[in-house]
Amino acid sequence: MSALTTTNLPALTLLSRGKVRDIYATSSPEHLLFVATDRISAYDVILKNGIPDKGKLLTQLSLFWFEKLGRIIPNHFVTADIDAMPEEVRQYKDQLAGRAMLVRKAEVVPLEAIVRGYLSGSAWSEYKESGTVHGIALPAGLIESQQFPEPIFTPSTKAEQGAHDENISPEQAAKLVGEELYVEISSAALQLYKTAADYARTRGVILADTKFEFGLVTSPTGEKSLILIDELLTPDSSRYWPLALYAPGGPQPSFDKQYVRDWLVQQGFRKGLESGPEGREGEGWVIEENVVKGTRERYVEVVEILMK
Secondary structure: OOOOOOOOOOOOEEEEEOOOEEEEEOOOOOEEEEEEOOOOEEOOEEOOOOOOOHHHHHHHHHHHHHHHOOOOOOEOEEEOOHHHOOHHHHOOHHHHOOOEEEEEOOEEOOEEEEEEEEOOHHHHHHHHHHOEEOOEEOOOOOOOOOEEEEEEEOOEEOOOOOOOOOEOOHHHHHHHHOHHHHHHHHHHHHHHHHHHHHHHHHOOEEEEEEEEEEEEEEOOOOOEEEEEEOOOOOOOOEEEEEHHHOOOOOOOOOOOOHHHHHHHHHOOOOOOOOOOOOOHHHOOOOOOHHHHHHHHHHHHHHHHHHHO
């Protein structure tokens, strides 16, 4: 089973190649083509080999959540039916089926809208050092993976390709995008998280934290409105834990790419070793086959659990 790590659509204009998605222009001025590849990144670094079918799994789960949460806020999704897409797209049906979405164009808001229900990841690292999370003071004595009384909104910058996102305080985020837009984004993000987390728990899964992205679309009258864009609540953008195994006080078993992150750290990876002579094979990091298999199994399992 091979992984699709790079799309090849010569009749289309490639606009950007992100950590996972390739974005193409279409003949429709109002729409873009989003293609989820099988690339995988960790610590903002794209690894050399991908996870077979990962892009299809991410797309499948995003579509599920777009429909389930559509009443909370509109999103950019138009269709995943290749036959309903512009003519120049249809010729690549074999390559795109199951991993492509036609979406509305939007002005991307330069903010990663992260909601955390549990103290984990970079939030735990910061808390151990300073007692804060994204500059927000928290009570003393919290332990790793502990659930917060209420989910908290913890924004970060949206970095350019190759750069690292930076955790920022709510005050910094409000200055970055404006107070009114910040309040609208944080309110929508918290409502999305709570609704999704409640549903996931009924399926035996904890949604520990997740990242949302938002954009602005302009109406015919010139008014701008907020919509949800990019992927939604996938194992790439979320931390999913099995509820039955939850035990606060340390790291949790996960259905997401934390498995790959942990393996990288065990191999000696740290920031600054993305490539070069200290990287694996001197030219970047290749995931071992057993880790590829284990990662794919985790993605498949959480998609099946959430969508059953």
